[in-house]
Amino acid sequence: MKISKLILATLLTAVVMVSCENKKEKKEQVKEKMDEVEASVEEGIDEIEESFSDLGDYTFEKKNEVTKSINKGIDKLDAEIDKLEKNVSDSYNDASESVKKERQELLASLKNKRTKLKESMEKLKNSSEDTWDDVKKGFEKAYDDVENAFDKLADELNS
Template identity: 35%
Template sequence: MSEKNAYEQKLRAKLDELQAELDKMRAKARGAEADARIDQEKEVDRLEAKREEMREKLDELRNSSDDAWDDVKAGAERAWDSLSDSLEKARSRFK
């Protein structure tokens, strides 16, 4: 397996885990009181938008040539770092 394929599979697994966590957050938001529910649902919406951006980066990675994949990988890592930071902040608000 090439490094590119291994990295792609790793990102795909992380995105699947993230989606499961977002689903849990959305379910928890549904059970919150009205004001908190609105804020929590907005937060989950923002995270899902970032997750979609990450999925698009994964598509770019998958479709990149071997020569260009290092650049695409760097962009994907920046997007993942941003998503991870946002997720960490959201976790603290959902406790």
């Protein structure tokens, strides 16, 4: 009888230890995934900033050049948002409902701001020489909003 209790206690201890180890591994996997997401977001922001950094220096005469550069940046942004969305959904397995909801809201906000950025880009593309400076400022604000949304989501994924 004592031997069977000892065996049972040993088995239970082993199961608990394996279970704890599995949870620890799962948490480490989620943390690794979050680190990948953060790196992806930072890389995306860097690439996009590179595309848009000299916008203030462009004059109306270089409108076609700047709109081509911006379109490339927006394409990169779209690719980063797609990657980010996939990584965010992959991280949901162990997340609470409130964390899932918060991340979905941040992702939706990022997509909304990206849409506004695209609309500003269209205005920039269709601007006249008279409206160029105002439209350019509007685009720069829309870009800043997208960058802030990226930062908020990255901060959330790190917490």
